[in-house]
Amino acid sequence: MNMEQLWSPWRSKYIGSFKGKDKIEECFVCHAINHPQEDDDNLLVARYSHSIVMMNKYPYNNGHLLITPIEHMGTLNDLTTECRTEIIEVINIATKVIDEVYSPQGYNVGLNAGAAAGAGLPDHLHFHIVPRWRGDTNFTAVISDYNVINESMEDSKEKLKLTFKKYEL
DSSP: OOOOOOOOTTHHHHHHTTTTSOTTTTOHHHHHHHOGGGTTTTTEEEEOSSEEEEEOSSOSSTTOEEEEESSOOSSGGGSOHHHHHHHHHHHHHHHHHHHHHHOOSEEEEEEOOSGGGTOSSTTSOOEEEEEEOTTOOOHHHHHSSOOOOOSOHHHHHHHHHHHHTTOOO
């Protein structure tokens, strides 16, 4: 079997910027949740009763979102049934929003539960929603530390925020 690797070395600088702080203080998700006046700076595009949606600061593709519970919890078992149910509904809404804004041909929806599973932030559960297109990987990520994103974060954020407002829980 010939297995390909997906590398994202650009994430380590951001994750490392929270080292040395206490668990809640070092959590960029908790920071975003606790500072609604900074939603734009924190790339937060939607808030719900038990969860939030934010853009990934280091996306694999345009529209790469993180869906996370408001509570600082590290495993699915820690979440209430209400929260787990809401997160699934928000994932559904997120794919509708991304469909409308970007028209992808598919998705990777994933959860890295725990450091051993590859979670860069193992103590605050979060789902990745990554829109995909045929041929969306290219040589730049293979031969360098670059990932080509074809739209500014600001433009993406505004489109996503506006479209999320159309969908209610």
